[in-house]
Amino acid sequence: MKENYAVVVEDLWFKYVASKDYVLRGVNLKVKPGEFVVIMGPSGCGKSTLAYTLNGIIPHVFKGEFKGKVIVNGLNTLEHTVSELATHVGMVFQNPEAQIVTMTVIEELSFGPENLGLPRDEIERRIREVVKVARLEGKEYRPTVSLSGGEKQALAIASVLALRPSILVLDEVTSMLDPIGTELVSEMVVKLNKEYGLTIIAIDHRVEWAAEYADRIVIMDEGQILGEGKPEEVFSSPDLVRKIGFRAPQVSELAYELIDRGLSVKKIPISLSEAVETYSKLIDMIMKGEWRPLKNEK
Ligand SMILES: Nc1ncnc2c1ncn2[C@@H]1O[C@H](COP(=O)(O)OP(=O)(O)O)[C@@H](O)[C@H]1O
Ligand SMILES: [Mg+2]
Incomplete structure (x- = not known):
């Protein structure tokens, strides 16, 4: 039987134009629809680079030597544009400030769907939906600068969700937030997975959070995947996590x-x-x- 995957990364190698050596060195990864995967690894090991390959930013925007294959929802990223892929894979980064491009919450949420050329009533339907998930109801006309860090990040996630991707890639989305913001965004992510069935690939260094919510933890180092498994498998022996300078849950x-x-x-x-x-x-x-x-x- 042929299995259906949300993401298939096959023997992926990538070297930026400016980097001396390959940053990704033969990465293989398969993610099932609805799965919650947390990627962990030391700084500079290639996590963000891997993330960029999942929505086609690499190799379409960040150029370099690209070998291997990335398939998302059955689409080879080499054969599809970044804007086509954005309706399949939503991506959110560390710094909420850097992702917000408009003045108000409602403008921010309309931006993507308007670019898709969707009719007004469909755009409004989507906004009502994502505003609820992001807990931004009643704040639609607020200037984005007046939001807290957590609310800004929830807004960044919501604007990506307005494109209705089935896969969400989150690159350290809580690392710049205070504890309340972290909780707001983390709860939203868990809800998107458990209630809305989104496939989540989260790069995150919070071991307690990963242990609690991930279906699978992927350990990366030096452009390679060193090991992966259910949290209880990964944390039942401390060696692997300690090798990358992490600790197991307390x-x-x-x-x-x-x-x-x-x-x-x-x-x-x-x-x-x-x-x-x-x-x-x-x-x-x-x-x-x-x-x-x-x-x-x-
Ligand atoms: N645009 C770029 N050009 C050249 N090298 C880069 C670029 N972006 C990242 N790198 C290098 O690639 C390696 C992996 O970076 P990155 O994927 O950001 O790691 P991580 O997200 O795990 O911290 C690092 O050595 C980094 O310096
Ligand atoms: Mg990174």
């Missing part, structure tokens, strides 16, 4: 530490709710005197 790190001290932890917890379950059982055993350290305490 609740998992605690489990490694306890294992080191001779405690038997059968299932490494990766989320707070799993940790509560695992550790309350352990505490119970300790209280009942059923647990004895295997090694001497350090």
Whole structure:
């Protein structure tokens, strides 16, 4: 049976005109429709470059040596323009200021659909829909400069959504936001995946968030994918994440530490709710005197 993929990246190599060496070095990645994938890796390893290949910015806008294939919703990015691809893949970046091009919320949301040449009633229908998802209802006529960082980023996501892409690529979209903004945008992203069924590819360094919401975590380094798997697979051994200078979720790190001290932890917890379950059982055993350290305490 032929499987249907939202994204297929096949043996992808890319070198910018100005870069000495290849920045992407044989990347293979398949993402299923509706999947929530988080890409993690150290700064400069090629995450944003990979993102640019998913909507055709590479190689159509940022030129260079491009080898391999990128297929989104069945379309080879080499054979389609960036504006065609934008109705399939929405992309949002780190800095909300840099993405907002108009003066008011409503103008910003109309901009993309107007460029598509959609009729007025369709544009208005889409705006009503995305304003709701972004929690910007009642703020349609606000000047964009008056929005908070989180609201600006929610607006940037909403304007991309007005083009009705089925895939959303998010490149560190909360890294410049305060905690409230981060929460606003993160909740919106989770909702788009869980309720609206969008395929999410998020570049993000928040391990707790990834552990909680990702279907799959992809670990990148030096232009290659080093490993991938469900969060419980990726975080059940600390080696891979530590190799790229990350840590596992704190609740998992605690489990490694306890294992080191001779405690038997059968299932490494990766989320707070799993940790509560695992550790309350352990505490119970300790209280009942059923647990004895295997090694001497350090
Ligand atoms: N436009 C460009 N021209 C030349 N080199 C670039 C360009 N953009 C990024 N690079 C280089 O490509 C490498 C990967 O960058 P990037 O994809 O931005 O990594 P990440 O997003 O993981 O931090 C870096 O060494 C960076 O300096
Ligand atoms: Mg980047």
